[in-house]
Amino acid sequence: xxxxxxxxxxxxxxxxxxxxxxxxxxxxxxxxxxxxxxxxxxxxxxxxxxxxxxxxxxxxxxxxxxxxxxxxxxxxxxxxxxxxxxxxxxxxxxxxxxxxxxxxxxxxxxxxxxxxxxxxxxxxxxxxxxxxxxxxxxxxxxxxxxxxxxxxxxxxxxxxxxxxxxxxxxxxxxxxxxxxxxxxxxxxxxxxxxxxxxxxxxxxxxxxxxxxxxxxxxxxxxxxxxxxxxxxxxxxxxxxxxxxxxxxxxxxxxxxxxxxxxxxxxxxxxxxxxxxxxxxxxxxxxxxxxxxxxxxxxxxxxxxxxxxxxxxxxxxxxxxxxxxxxxxx
Ligand SMILES: Nc1ncnc2c1ncn2[C@@H]1O[C@H](COP(=O)(O)OP(=O)(O)OP(=O)(O)O)[C@@H](O)[C@H]1O
Ligand SMILES: [Mg+2]
Numbered sequence: 001x002x003x004x005x006x007x008x009x010x011x012x013x014x015x016x017x018x019x020x021x022x023x024x025x026x027x028x029x030x031x032x033x034x035x036x037x038x039x040x041x042x043x044x045x046x047x048x049x050x051x052x053x054x055x056x057x058x059x060x061x062x063x064x065x066x067x068x069x070x071x072x073x074x075x076x077x078x079x080x081x082x083x084x085x086x087x088x089x090x091x092x093x094x095x096x097x098x099x100x101x102x103x104x105x106x107x108x109x110x111x112x113x114x115x116x117x118x119x120x121x122x123x124x125x126x127x128x129x130x131x132x133x134x135x136x137x138x139x140x141x142x143x144x145x146x147x148x149x150x151x152x153x154x155x156x157x158x159x160x161x162x163x164x165x166x167x168x169x170x171x172x173x174x175x176x177x178x179x180x181x182x183x184x185x186x187x188x189x190x191x192x193x194x195x196x197x198x199x200x201x202x203x204x205x206x207x208x209x210x211x212x213x214x215x216x217x218x219x220x221x222x223x224x225x226x227x228x229x230x231x232x233x234x235x236x237x238x239x240x241x242x243x244x245x246x247x248x249x250x251x252x253x254x255x256x257x258x259x260x261x262x263x264x265x266x267x268x269x270x271x272x273x274x275x276x277x278x279x280x281x282x283x284x285x286x287x288x289x290x291x292x293x294x295x296x297x298x299x300x301x302x303x304x305x306x307x308x309x310x311x312x313x314x315x316x317x318x319x320x321x322x323x324x325x326x327x328x329x
Pocket of ligand 2: 079
């Protein structure tokens, strides 16, 4: 999805500063890569609205599923792994969790979980299948909604398909948590989902390009969408130390606050951990392969923080559908 990331950079370049001049996210503020930290340190530190166009408001909370989108500016920073393993951590808390795959790329949720779905959201949009038909129960106590090719069709629905699609999406509201794994960058369907969610988790690595592109996404959210209730959260993935993570997070949150007047919560970090790539190769989640590895403990910690942060006044699936489609549930 590098082309999406490139498009994001272009949009951010064209748009210029949001409101005030002078912000420089392409190097200056973020400085050099935080690459010279020592090797991994031990235990984990305890550590919206629909449619482009500013001004759409989020209605009040109606449903009860918490919608979490996981996104990034740059591709390959760890969204899919984080989405799936966050889902597992939530499932271990006894929650009913659905992962919706909105990643238009290749290495998506079903690959990591070693399932080969026959149908996806495309078939629901075209009214060939119901949500129940396409939902895949995995061996890990979480379900997935295969979305890939369907997501590119969302903008092309006619009224009849849209109405049907909304009803089908509503059937997911029995879940406690819906995690939407998005592709990197700024495909407008994906941006709408991000902006409509309760929580948008932005993933970056300490790499300067990843940070710059993460900032680009945050900036687009700030300038394109009116987001009074959406919780914007940051996860720094593949870090080698707590200090490295904190340095990245401090820069991002400070700049978002200073130049975009947007509050971004630092949710936590995930260590760079060889278990993650082994897990990908074995097509099993790292939380399953080694629940006590550094990456797993970090994900556990992130879920603990999410649970503590609770929900704002707006949220839930019905509210998300309103924001996405402007329809009352
Ligand atoms: N914490 C980590 N430690 C070590 N390797 C990691 C970690 N997180 C991700 N990776 C590596 O990065 C690769 C890409 O991860 P993933 O597919 O989750 O990224 P993505 O952001 O979903 O990518 P895309 O933008 O293509 O959808 C993984 O296959 C894994 O090898
Ligand atoms: Mg992915």
